[in-house]
Amino acid sequence: MISFIIRRVLVSIPLLFLASIVAFILVVNTGDPIEDLRTKPNVPKATIALREHELGLDKPVVERYVSWLGKAVHGDFGKTIKNQPVWAQVRRSLGVTLRLVLFAEIVSVLIGVMIGVVSAVKQYSWFDYGATTGAFLLYSLPVLAVGSFLKFILAIRLNRWIGRGDDPLIKTIGEGTANFCTASKPYNCGFIPSVTDFLSHAFLPMLTLVLITFAGYARFSRAAMLETLNADYVRTARAKGLSERRVIMKHAFRTALMTVATVISLDFGALIGGAILTETIFEWHGMGRVLVESINKIDPNLLLCWFFVTAVAVIAFNLIADIIYAVLDPRIRLD
Amino acid sequence: MTAPRSDGAEPEAQQPGSVEREFTVQQRSQWKTIIRRFTHHKPAMISMVVFFLLMVFAFAGPLFWKYKYDQVLKKPLGGNKDWIRPSWEHPFGISKGYDVFAQVMRGTQYSIRIALVVTVVSVSIGVAVGAISGYFRGFTDSVLMRFTDLMLVIPYLAAVAALQRNVKGSTWLWLALFLAMFGWMGIARVIRGEFLSLREKEFVEAARSVGASAPRIIFKHILPNTLGPIIVNATLAVGGAVLAEAALSFLGLGVKPPDTSLGKIIEVGKSKATTYPNEFWWPVLMLCLISLTINFIGDGLRDAFDPKQNRVRA
Amino acid sequence: MTSLDPILKVSNLSVEFPTDDGIVKAVRGVSFEVRPRDVLGIVGESGCGKSVTAMAVMGLLPRTARVTGSIRFRDDELVGLKPKEMRAYRGQKIAMVFQDPMTALNPVYKVGWQLAEAVRAHEDLTRKQARARSIELLHTVGIPQAESRVDSYPHEFSGGMRQRAMIAMAIANNPDVLIADEPTTALDVTVQAQILEMLINLKDHLNAAIILITHDLGVVAGITDRMQVMYAGKVVETGTADDIFYSPRMPYSIGLLGSLPSHAGSQERLKPISGAPPSLINLPAGCPFSPRCPLADDVCESVEPPQVVVSDGHVSACHHVEALNAMADPLKLFEEVAT
Numbered sequence: 007m008i009s010f011i012i013r014r015v016l017v018s019i020p021l022l023f024l025a026s027i028v029a030f031i032l033v034v035n036t037g038d039p040i041e042d043l044r045t046k047p048n049v050p051k052a053t054i055a056l057r058e059h060e061l062g063l064d065k066p067v068v069e070r071y072v073s074w075l076g077k078a079v080h081g082d083f084g085k086t087i088k089n090q091p092v093w094a095q096v097r098r099s100l101g102v103t104l105r106l107v108l109f110a111e112i113v114s115v116l117i118g119v120m121i122g123v124v125s126a127v128k129q130y131s132w133f134d135y136g137a138t139t140g141a142f143l144l145y146s147l148p149v150l151a152v153g154s155f156l157k158f159i160l161a162i163r164l165n166r167w168i169g170r171g172d173d174p175l176i177k178t179i180g181e182g183t184a185n186f187c188t189a190s191k192p193y194n195c196g197f198i199p200s201v202t203d204f205l206s207h208a209f210l211p212m213l214t215l216v217l218i219t220f221a222g223y224a225r226f227s228r229a230a231m232l233e234t235l236n237a238d239y240v241r242t243a244r245a246k247g248l249s250e251r252r253v254i255m256k257h258a259f260r261t262a263l264m265t266v267a268t269v270i271s272l273d274f275g276a277l278i279g280g281a282i283l284t285e286t287i288f289e290w291h292g293m294g295r296v297l298v299e300s301i302n303k304i305d306p307n308l309l310l311c312w313f314f315v316t317a318v319a320v321i322a323f324n325l326i327a328d329i330i331y332a333v334l335d336p337r338i339r340l341d
Numbered sequence: 342m343t344a345p346r347s348d349g350a351e352p353e354a355q356q357p358g359s360v361e362r363e364f365t366v367q368q369r370s371q372w373k374t375i376i377r378r379f380t381h382h383k384p385a386m387i388s389m390v391v392f393f394l395l396m397v398f399a400f401a402g403p404l405f406w407k408y409k410y411d412q413v414l415k416k417p418l419g420g421n422k423d424w425i426r427p428s429w430e431h432p433f434g435i436s437k438g439y440d441v442f443a444q445v446m447r448g449t450q451y452s453i454r455i456a457l458v459v460t461v462v463s464v465s466i467g468v469a470v471g472a473i474s475g476y477f478r479g480f481t482d483s484v485l486m487r488f489t490d491l492m493l494v495i496p497y498l499a500a501v502a503a504l505q506r507n508v509k510g511s512t513w514l515w516l517a518l519f520l521a522m523f524g525w526m527g528i529a530r531v532i533r534g535e536f537l538s539l540r541e542k543e544f545v546e547a548a549r550s551v552g553a554s555a556p557r558i559i560f561k562h563i564l565p566n567t568l569g570p571i572i573v574n575a576t577l578a579v580g581g582a583v584l585a586e587a588a589l590s591f592l593g594l595g596v597k598p599p600d601t602s603l604g605k606i607i608e609v610g611k612s613k614a615t616t617y618p619n620e621f622w623w624p625v626l627m628l629c630l631i632s633l634t635i636n637f638i639g640d641g642l643r644d645a646f647d648p649k650q651n652r653v654r655a
Numbered sequence: 656m657t658s659l660d661p662i663l664k665v666s667n668l669s670v671e672f673p674t675d676d677g678i679v680k681a682v683r684g685v686s687f688e689v690r691p692r693d694v695l696g697i698v699g700e701s702g703c704g705k706s707v708t709a710m711a712v713m714g715l716l717p718r719t720a721r722v723t724g725s726i727r728f729r730d731d732e733l734v735g736l737k738p739k740e741m742r743a744y745r746g747q748k749i750a751m752v753f754q755d756p757m758t759a760l761n762p763v764y765k766v767g768w769q770l771a772e773a774v775r776a777h778e779d780l781t782r783k784q785a786r787a788r789s790i791e792l793l794h795t796v797g798i799p800q801a802e803s804r805v806d807s808y809p810h811e812f813s814g815g816m817r818q819r820a821m822i823a824m825a826i827a828n829n830p831d832v833l834i835a836d837e838p839t840t841a842l843d844v845t846v847q848a849q850i851l852e853m854l855i856n857l858k859d860h861l862n863a864a865i866i867l868i869t870h871d872l873g874v875v876a877g878i879t880d881r882m883q884v885m886y887a888g889k890v891v892e893t894g895t896a897d898d899i900f901y902s903p904r905m906p907y908s909i910g911l912l913g914s915l916p917s918h919a920g921s922q923e924r925l926k927p928i929s930g931a932p933p934s935l936i937n938l939p940a941g942c943p944f945s946p947r948c949p950l951a952d953d954v955c956e957s958v959e960p961p962q963v964v965v966s967d968g969h970v971s972a973c974h975h976v977e978a979l980n981a982m983a984d985p986l987k988l989f990e991e992v993a994t
Contacts, residue, residue: 035504035507143633150625158615239758241759246827247777248746248776279588298592301502337762
């Protein structure tokens, strides 16, 4: 098992290395970080040259990449164009986003698989029709429509309706109340107030992400489950005289899980896209905002770090899915 | 049990040439069955009609509507003064001085244009990569598939946004090309899978045994048999591209003025979504309609091509 | 109750499946009975209803299937039983061996686990006891080193070994009836004979009846007591193996024999039956075999033939039993027509 994991991690390293090259190419082509400075009238050439040197733009691309990589492997991702440490900013945003994405992913998988399995077992029932149609609609709807609907139509009205229009129960903006726990408000610093504050902010974004993500899993689990329900070994299990419950859980569901595990990894990239949009709609200061800002302001180091961190996340996620799959399927040799 | 030979037409089996005729009859009836299954898929047929109406709205509408999408009706005065609620004159209201109805028509048109370019380019790349990979297998396959894996590691919205930042002037075509560049991996995997299984089939073996060249086998023998998945995936790619474009423009990283698109209009409307809901929700609704209809059509096509309905896009 | 009483009696069994294109009449009025240590062969082309008959006996048909007629196990009627009640028979009284051992075992569980599951479904045993029983069962079906093989996964078994494991699973609860649906079709020829031999030995060992379903007359030759030939959902000829092999009285049986290499002899050419079985949705009015039959006349095309008694225990559903009786060598029927 451990050797299997080590082997997979080792395989991931060249992939990450190649991804960093692609990311560097993308960042080099994003634009000129000191375009403003260049187009501004009356800027002395020396100032521009100095800035170019500061940002390393005077060196050839390959050299820039090598020096970036040399520092990055030691955990130094450089400074932003505003001379702030990149990693500190990315780490903060990553924490915000990970909370959102991991929670949404776990809840979506649980709900999606559950609904998919019940749909398949009760194929052509009302539950199946309802769940399949609902999942189809949510699967097809754009994230920004679902998020905006929850924010502008449901939450704002709901808050007003329960008489909390000014101090909304369900927060629609930000990932937490600004200056929530300060010296002047010590009563806010306990565990319960901070969790309550987090949940009231996180509710809508998480709901949005869960709604758009679970539908895909539900659809896929249903199909996977229908396939295993018709498999020969499920017929064998029935022929043994096992209870229907045991046939479904131990035989059909257990093997369907293997197929579901493969999709979870494939969908993680889509989940990041969904998270970027959700964060923007609910104005969170997460990785989505870092991406938009680093591109708008053409901040090479920040954008590079963004690509690097998300690539690591995607690879890590694929790895986890691989391991889950290997654990579920005895035909894969772990040693 | 659904053997299509219930009409008992076997007495002519001795006639020379009847084999070929039987084959073409079979072929035609296969397409007939697919078309029949598709036309019996109610949501897909309704979606076809709605989508057609949307296209008329988007492509013919601007020719008849009294305002142009880029016609400044009110000088931008700042604040709320250049936003006006809907009236008969401006059914969707005015946002930042422009008639939203005209903008939505224009935006829908460009969203579709972008999506079609994305689809044509990404499906071509995907089919080419998948076909080569699945047919030649071995080293070629592993190189191409590792490259596909690599492309999947970079979140594609971010990659497109990064490249799009540097585009000057007309932006929509570039956006479409970038989206295609980073959006072909799914279909490549599907087509590779099809090729891997079809290349082992007897008819391919037969073609190879009479000395058919690789391109001939790929184009004449295998590719026609993957038409179903290609059509289904291409349809769904149109929907995906519309959403991707809208997402990027919504983030302010997609098309830039003077071009417009549904995402761009939504982005402008978003700041006033509570006070001027029409200017925001109409384009959102349009986006939902496009996505839903295309997905329904794709679903109908999938059912028509693959009635087992066991396969789901991964 | 003596051992000569039928243990399983199927009478006038019909199975229909409603589909979008119409009602598929998969089985039409099939009757048979088996006694302990009987081997009944059911023979026919694929799609003739033989597997559906087996699944009906097991109660494993999809819920949409409409089953009529009677299936009696000893004194209990099985048609119309609730799924829960049916479970008491399945695996314990009537067990089944499926065609493809590659897919019939669950790939994610160890063989021993799957065997123990079958044992524990009907017997209150501890895990340890069930495991001991699994090893014993693997021994019985002739798997070497059963003590270690019990912890193998199905993919670590060869095809023949998997089929042995399937049989071990079927006999786990000493069933009274063992249905084997094409048990050797997916196996190598050399393994086929071993598996068949084992089935026959097990029958005596368990005092069970075996229903052997196959499309291959070569498989049933020599090991069955009685045979039924099925065509388009109907039994078209019933008799002892000798009846069917040496004096068949139904052109379809003759056709099947003619398609059998060993029977036709090494010098003679095979004589295939032309055409394909009819669709089970729009069955022709008369004899379902009439479109392919060299003897077919107007009566055959309009009137479904009754079951005609040829001799004691030999029954044929053919209008032309008399003509076949009169023929010097009915086995040459298809040749004579062709020339």
